Amino acid sequence: MLGRRGSLRYLAVPPFLWLILLFVAPLLLAVAISLRPDSGPINFSRPWQLSTLQYQTIIDSPSWLRLLLVSAGMAFIVATVATLLAYPIAYFLAFRARERAGLYLVLLLVPSTASFLLRVMAWKLLLGSDGAINSFLIWIGVIREPIGLLLYSQAAVILTLIYVWIPFAALPIYAALQRVNRSHLEAAADLGSGPWTRFLRVTVPLSLPGVLATFFMVFIPTVGEYVTPSLVGGTGGIMFGNLIQDFFTRAGNWSLGSAMAVIMLALTLVLVAIALRVVNLRRALA
Amino acid sequence: MPTHLSRARTLVAVLMTSAVVLAGCSAPSLSVLEWSGYDKVDFWTDFHTASPNTKVKFEFGSSDADILGKFEAGYGSTDIVHFYTGWQQFYVDEGLVQPIDTSKLKNWDKVPDSFKKMGQINGKQYFLPWDWGFTSILYNTDKVKTPITSWSALFDPAYAGHISMWDDGPGAVTVSAYIHGWDETKITPDQLATIEKEWTAQKPLNKTYWVSEFPDLCNGIASGDVWVAYDWQGCYAQTLYDGKVPVAYANPKEGRNSWVGLYGISSKTSNYELALQFLDDKLATLSCTNAVTQFYYGCANQDVMKAVTDPVLIKAFSLDDPAILQHTNFTPLVTSAQRTAWTEMWARVKAATP
């Protein structure tokens, strides 16, 4: 009979192995590549030189580091707004939907299975200079020239990212909200709290692990986002991830691309560590 | 759950082994490193008809640098590679390709000499030219009243917010070299610094940097967001076919640019004869014609180009202007160090706040 203690190795070992083989090892390889002085293609038959040339190039390009900070700032805005807007959706799923929660959840996520590229093309139809929204606003006389901001701008990138993330952001919050039940709120009511107080002092703290999970789930990958900026960002909406993508796929400079990714990783980890210190996640998870 | 997991692991191991085994013993096969879209059967249909049992597998790259990187890192696993002019020297220097035995090609005499020369390095025919085209400026004649006569139109404040440049550092350097009359192959660091400053200043005029012609740029032209763009003739033909937006393709005084797509055979391939046949069949009438009519790119088979009767395509390739090639600049060979400098320059342009 397999007891609880005996099951631990089956639970902990497979993920460890999987991640070490398919994540840690490749990551170390990427760091190794970043220490090459050669900006050209990788050829394993050649001797491997170690050099910090790529990192030097990055330090010599302050505009790249500034772009990284700007991208982190954009990611912060996206994560904060998406988490805030997702909360009511998650609340609705957890407490109003009840038995139908599964159905409503599926309905919320399914549009994301249609190709992002095609969905953005459809949105561009509505948001472009000749698009439906601009045409309508000009027709009713609110504006005289098409609004350029809706498309090909930094604002367009932030709005699009928030829009794309909300369905996913609702999920960890919804999962955490399922912890709240009637007895918690009844006890609070018995002690004399009104509905808003009960929400702020019972529901929100209980859902905090989910809120934090959501915030980081959105923030971290958005720092390195490149697809949305390339589709709707135009000239001014470029993010750090675009530079990394460019160096890998357009310039074939895997060494510099890896170095930039390492820098981005370092900055993100620092930001996350600071945030965790501020929030003290360990207490929330215990 | 634990048994479920261990069963899953065994299944994965079995699948992986069988995948490796299956990969080894199969019918004759060719592996081609190609560009997205070129894997379509129409572009190698003659080979498909002649050798229906051969399995042709395609892997994709998204830029010349990407293709070179994948080809070199995966050296030995790909038989054929497709890239564009300017990169020939790298493949030969690294010993990645072997000469093409043109005596075995049935369609070789249909290729013009100037194209054949594109694929020659040190006198040996390493590459087979297949597709080609121009680079110039595509512009909306409704919004741009005076015809464009110079590459400097891409920097013209009159079109502010409606210009679209290709997202490519070397491409930007080429344009600046044309405008200033500099030699593309001999750009000095001072010249590069000037180029970086000019393109950074151009940013507020630029709506977006396009990556792929279709759908990026063509949709931009069709929607009216983009009036003036650096473009190959693909969107020119597409917009003419659509018939909604009136466009023209400039003949700048500095001259258009022209590029040629080249195929090479890996020096490590075990399917040399098969690869040769594949390339020969690509130059055959049907495959070549499909490239012209579906991609709106030129094909190296002269007979096919002479047989083009579609007025849109004649316009797109300037087939009615035999003098066009006189003032066309073909993409030259450039060193790896230059490319690195140019791509880093472009990354700084993109990151800059003007």
Next chain:
Amino acid sequence: MTIASPVRRRSSIGIGNTRLPLGPAYAVMLVLLYLPIVLLAVFSITANTSLSFPLKNFTLAWYGDALADSSILDAARNSLVVGTAAATAATALAFAVSLAVLRFRFRGRQLLLGLSAAPLVVPFVVLGVALFLGFNLLGIPRSLLTVAAGHSVVALPYAALILLARMVGLDPALEDAAMDLGATYPTTLRRVILPLLGPSLISAWLTSFIVSFDEVALANFLAGGDPTFPVYLYGELRFAQRLPVLIAMAVMLMVATMLLTLLANRLRSSRD
């Protein structure tokens, strides 16, 4: 402390009984999400070959073409296979991680948690290149299997975050009670924990599936000769005439995914 009448008390502290318009908020989100889908669906049944108005005549030909086109069907099938494999692996691993981290104390607990979340920080393209080089060094040929392996890694953090958030609120006493009654740990997991996790498992699986389904950067490096649907789509978009067929296929895939997950949801709730 006064005891108010039971009826009034029930309604005044009911969960979710706020006057805030939660339902409309959900509905607005749904409308915004489905707006582009509806647009795409409209274009998939008209004769337009480009996304522009005016609309041409109604036709179902594109769907017929899509179902008859073997290359589109292959790409769609590849994506479904890869997505299912990656999502299942990611969800299973995420479940194991959540249990291990929340129910056990062992050395390396924090490390496992951190490692499971870490793929979020690494751009897909970096992992793609590194796995490409790694598989090459080991002589493993690139195939749908390598794509699925890569996808399972990048999807894992999403599945883990969702399951962790749910499991934090699950009372360990439930498992203890089941085991006190004589169940082995695996049985406890299967009959007590899994049903309770229900919708979260579906969310985790579906999110992982979506991460894999539309992913291009990894697939570009790790797919061998068989393209996944987004890779195929990107290549085919070069041909303007192909756009409507591609849209038709994308709509069909979305509807298929929706039906499959609704079915899974129905099965899960009917088993309770």
